[in-house]
Amino acid sequence: MGLVADDLGPALAREQFLLDGTAGKGVRSLILSSWERSRSLGLSPDGCELPYTQDLDLDGRLVLAAGPVMDRLQARFAGTKMNVSLADGRGAVLQRRFGDPSLVMRLDPIQSVPGFVFAEKYGGTNGIGLALAERRLINVYGAEHFAERSQSNACSAIPIRDPLSGRIEGVLCFGYPRADADVELDVVISRAAEAIERRLLEQSSARERALLQAYLDVSRSVPADEKRPGGLVTSGLDWRDRLVLEEKATELISSAQRAAVEVPLPSGRRVTLMSRPVISSSGVEGVVVEAVLPAEHQRLAVTAESAMPPGLVTQEALTDAVPLPGRRPGPAPVPGTPASPGRPADALVMVGEPGVGRFAVAARRRLELLSEASTRIGTTLDVTRTAEELAEMAVPRLADYVTIDLPEAVLRGDEPTDPAKDLHRTVVHGIRDDCPFYPVGERVHLQPTTPQLRCLAGGRTVLEPDLRTALGWISQNRVNAQRILAHNVHSLITVPLLARGNVLGIASFYRSRDPSPFGDDDRSLAQELAARAAICIDNARRYTREHSMVLALQRSLLPQGFPEQNAVEIAHRYMPAESGVGGDWFDVIPLSGTRVALVVGDVVGHGLHAAATMGRLRTAARNFAELDLPPDEVLTHLDNLVGRLDREECGDDPFSGITGIIGATCLYVIYDPTSQLCTMARAGHCPPALVRPDGTVVFPDLPAGPPLGLGGLPFETAEFALPEGSQLVLYTDGLVEDRDRDFDAAMEELRRALARPNRPPEETCQAVVAAVVPEHPSDDIALLVARTHALDPHRIATWDLPADPALVSSVRAAVTQRLAEWGLEEIGFSIELLLSELVTNAIRYGTGPIQVRLLYDRTLTCEVADGSSTAPHLRHAAITDEGGRGLFLVAQLCQAWGTRYTAGGKVIWAECPLEMSAGGPGAVEIDFDDIPAI
Known part of the structure; x- marks a missing residue:
């Protein structure tokens, strides 16, 4: 039988694991852990030989308890390919049952004959072995098995525990074809295991039943005229009274002494409990507890002796009211009581061995629940998820339905000011999907008499044993009460979620399946669970607040919008990590000459420090870009800045424990639409992706350079020609680096996502996010996509000039003509000036060659290049100065000007608006007498 479609992922991952010990994210963590253990044990997939043993306890308590359950399972799966097996605590199979008996003839002995040991150390990853290792219900499907022989099968296995000791007695396992996998099997196998555990408990209780029989045998020998009619049920005691008596009876049994104690009851009555040893016919020694019920006008007083715990009095000197087997009953006087000398007890309350009984079992299960809650509540720093974990822990072991209401402020991460006025239904969880409560998301309005409001107001747990008499609750839920009661919801515990003195919300526990109401033990358990969950919720709330603050800071430091420019068409994404905000950033910076700079950077680390450092580096990068420096020089300045920041933060003490920010990376790109050339350099950052117009994707071989802050090493630039319509894709490492997948595989996913021709940048962003972004990113992701445009050559005018002042007039004429061709006659005079x-400054103070260039884009850019590296300086000229006013004139005529250095000299540039508005640039009053003649 071959692999089904769902097995292909694990099958490939298993092959990869067997090759190099690694597996992809498609493998469940418990399976991968089992594979690793199997490999460490030296097991081979084709050589997992299982030992066979004849040392099987086929008549033991486990087989006796499981027999009827195995019979029912065999009948349930009759005619199917189901294989039901029972193994002991070693993993040795004790019994096998088959839905189709003919399977025995077709299966290998290892799958059909009892005695083989399936422990993980022998068979690798398999159902029985993994259930023993993980100590919980597990499923293993097809290729997840370690052994080759099991690849076409699936199995579900669950441990069977002794209800008293908690020890694993064995394993129940279902084996079936992979194609027959069904989630309903988890329910079936869980209920079957519970049935076997109940039968194990019944075996333990058989000793107590023997004690009970001995008591009954003796009590039957009491003459009828000495017996008093009635008992606990007919005594007029309600269920609250009976719960109190049963709890006290457990204490008496545990003390294993003759004693009597007077118990005050919630109803106001007082009942005396008497405990005495009793021996069964088989020699089992136990304790019997009986109740003496005085009339309502009487009070049965018992004097405590110093040797006994408070409330207990020894009966060593008293005659047995109900003697041990074989002895005649005698009178049972109790000092200080109005009972008649020959009066026996009114009712049996409990019989059992010290330390054994259903109360002991319940107490152990409560401890197990609390122990498990300490590991399963608070696994994340998400407020809602933590509340859900509390509900999942309580259902069904404590309650059948749980609702949790939290204030909106807590969900946002703030401290609640008045929880009762801002409650929202955050969690509804129960044994059925159609929970009879208001859904998640609704605002909860509490009436004054509701248990929940009393819980909030008093900061204490409220127990409502019978909701049918809780008028406040019924009035609060009058619309939904009929539906709730129709689900047999009858008892409620509502607990405040208290942490560090603050009420964070309320958790309400409801019971429906168990007809008995919640008791004090249940209330204590609910309080303990809620207290643990409240601390985790408060931690998550504080983290949410800090995360929100850091994220708000991060987003405020990122670009809120991009300046208008025609060089590239931009789309971008920023996605914070699930567990924290990092220092990723991106930017788009217009440069002179219609060029544009694209920047992506990443500060290693998370939190407020990383976000603040990111803001400093982004601001510095913009400032360095304003100097019109090439990419390698910008990175050099950033490298020096990061080094200084490190030294300032660490100070002079190398052992201060303050960590630096070394590890920041950056990619700096300049694109020129006039030449369609792209110049870039990187400092330890991921290389960009270049997508050509035909959809071809390349990752350019760009020198990596060291991360920022290391210092001492140069950065190198690379230049690429990009056809118009190409896309530059810049990103941070969070996009392609993830612990659950291979880096090369992620890069290939990115390549496939980008390989589409003529796609708008926004669609490219969407495709990359859908195909490459991890499901649960552990690091920030910044993504910047830029589609390039070219400046129309007809909008570029260039003139090369010799250093001759006489040619200035001819340049002015040529410029006037070109402006007329472009329809810019309105600004012609200002541009000429x-x-x-x-040009005059270049001829007078510079060196040749001299070049004039006009760029007609969103603005008109005038550039004059010469071979000198001396930069002009704007200053105020004195009244007596003959010159020095030229640059002042230039600054008044344009909206921006500056100097850009080149390999052959410098370029003086000035950007002018296409329209000269009144009062704007070009509209100043100019005294032409102060302007030198040209």
């Missing part, structure tokens, strides 16, 4: 000044 501006260029005249720039």
Whole structure:
């Protein structure tokens, strides 16, 4: 039988694991852990030989308890390919049952004959072995098995525990074809295991039943005229009174002494409990507890002796009211009581061995629940998820339904000011999907008499044993009460979620299946669970507040919008990590000459420090970009800045424990639409992806460079020609680096997601996010996609000039003509004046060659290049100065100007608006007498 479609992922992962010990994210963690243990034991997939043993306890208590359950399972699966096996605590199979008996003839002996030991150390990953290792219900499907022989099968297995000791007695396992897997099997196998555990408990209780029989045999020998009619049920005591008596009877049995104690009851009556040894016919020694019920006007007083615990009095000097077997009953006087000398007890309360009984079992299960809650509540720092974990722990072991209501402020991460006025239904969880309560998300309005409001107001747990008499609750739920009661919901415990003195909300526990109401033990358990959950919720709330603050800071430091420019078309995404906010950033910076700079960076680490450092580096990068430096020089300045920040934060003490921020990375790209050239450099950052117009994707071989802050090493630039319509894709490492997948596989996923021709940047972002972003990112992700455009050559005008002042007039004429062709006659005079000044300065103070260039884009850019590296300086000229006013004139005529250094000299540039508005640039009053002649 071959692998089904669902097995292909685990099968490939298993092959990869067997090759190099690694597996992809498609493998469940418990399976991968089992594979690793199997490999460490030296097991081979084709050589997992199982030992066979004849040392099987086929008549033991486990087989006796499981027999009827195995019979029912065999009948349930009749005619199917189901294989039901029972193994002992070693993993040795004790019994096998088959839905189709003919399977015995077709299966290998290892799968059909009892005696083989399936412990993980022998068979590797398998149902029985993994259930013993994980100590819980597990499923193993097809290729998840370690042994080759089991690849076409699936199995479900669950441990069977002794209800008294908690020790694993054995394992119940279902084996079936992989194609027959069904979640309903988990329910069936769980109920079957519970039935076997109940029968194990019944075996333990058989000793107590023997004691009870001995008591009954003796009590039958009491003459009829000495017996008093009635008992606990007919005594007029309600269920609250009976619960109190049963709890006190447990204490008496545990003391294993003759004693009597007077018990005050909630109803106001007082009952005397008497405990005495009793021996069964088989020699089992136990304790019997009986009740003496005085009339309502009487009070049965018992004097405590110093040797006994408070409330207990020894009966060593008293004659047995109900003697040990074989002895005649005698009178049972109790000092200080109005009971008649020959009066026997009115009712049996409990019989059992010290330390054994259903109360002991219940107490152990409560301890197990609390122990498990300490590991399963608070696994995340998410407020809602932590509340859900509390509900999941309580259902069904404590309650059948749980609702949790939290204030909106807590969900946001703030401290609640008045929880009762801002409660929202956060969790509804129960044994049925159609929980009879208001759904999640609704606002909860509490009436004054409801148990929940009393719980909030008093900061204490409220127990409502019978909801039918809780008028406040019924009035609060009058719309839904009929539906709730129709689900047999009859008892409620509502607990405040208290942490560090703050009430964070309330948890309500409801019971429906168990007809007995909640008791004091249940209330104590609910309080303990809620207290543990409240601390975790408060931790999650504080984390949510800090996370929100850091995320708000991070987003405020990222670009809120991009400046208008025509060089590239931009789309971007920023996705914070699930567990914290990091220092990823991106930016788009317009440069002179219609160029644009694209920046992506990453500060290693998470939290407020990383976000603040990111803001400092982004601001610094923009400032360095304003200097029109090439990419390698910008990274050099950033590298020096990070080094200084490290030294400032660590100070002079190398052992201060303050960690630096070394590890920041950056990628800096400049694209020029006039030449369609892209120049880039990187400092330890991921290389960009270049997507050509035909959909071809390349990752350019760009020198990596060291991360920022290390210092001492140069950065290198690379230049690429990009056809118009190409896309530059810049990203941070969180996009492709994830602990659950291979880096090369992630890069291939990115390549496939980008390989589409002529796609808008926004669609590219969507495709990358859908295909490459991890399901649960552990690091921030910044993604920047830029589709390139080219400046129309007809909007570029260039003139090369010799260093001759006489040619300035000819340049002015040529510029005027070109502006007329572009329809910019309105600004012609200002441009002529501006260029005249720039060209004259280049001729007078610079060196050749001299070049004039006009760029017609969103603005008109005038550039004058010469071979000198000396930069002009804007200053105020004195009244007596003959010159020095030229740059002042240029600054008044344009909206921005500056100097850009090149390999052959410098470029003086000035950007002018296409329309000269009144009062704007170009509209200043100019004294032409102060302007030198050209």
